[in-house]
Amino acid sequence: MLATAAAKKIYRNCIEDYLDRHGTSIENDTYDVLVISGGMGEGHIPTIALTEMIRLVKPGGCVCIIMRQEYLTYVAEYTDRLEPCMDQLVDLGWWKREERTVVSNYAFGKPGVVFVYRVNRCGAPPVTCLTFKQ
Numbered sequence: 001m002l003a004t005a006a007a008k009k010i011y012r013n014c015i016e017d018y019l020d021r022h023g024t025s026i027e028n029d030t031y032d033v034l035v036i037s038g039g040m041g042e043g044h045i046p047t048i049a050l051t052e053m054i055r056l057v058k059p060g061g062c063v064c065i066i067m068r069q070e071y072l073t074y075v076a077e078y079t080d081r082l083e084p085c086m087d088q089l090v091d092l093g094w095w096k097r098e099e100r101t102v103v104s105n106y107a108f109g110k111p112g113v114v115f116v117y118r119v120n121r122c123g124a125p126p127v128t129c130l131t132f133k134q
């Protein structure tokens, strides 16, 4: 996958890493847009990684997450966690919700949900400020 991306010769940096509780080596406020497409699922990117997504995006930039809608209801990592955490990050002023759109036929004929958030602040939200079930 990384070799395919590098072969396009349009990316300055191609980095293989996980989005999770650890911080990547990427500097704060690096990107204008961060897109997660198909990365949210059972055993995939955990809720806590929202803090790393915010850290990587410049104030004024966007985080866009596209995922199967059904994962919000039965993936334990997201049920009663992902959207409450997104909302709490809004309440704390880290980002603002621009969009939450349900789209039909996203994958395997099932609906998806598109979240778009605009980042407000530099750096990363401290994990300790989040009260969702960690």
Ligand SMILES: C[S@@+](CC[C@H](N)C(=O)[O-])C[C@H]1O[C@@H](n2cnc3c(N)ncnc32)[C@H](O)[C@@H]1O
Pocket: 017, 018, 019, 020, 037, 038, 039, 040, 041, 043, 044, 045, 046
């Ligand atoms: C279902 S595949 C989707 C691949 C591609 N985005 C697509 O839509 O066709 C899920 C992808 O998420 C990646 N992934 C899973 N957990 C991850 C994590 N914690 N951080 C970054 N990527 C992760 C996997 O390596 C895999 O490439």
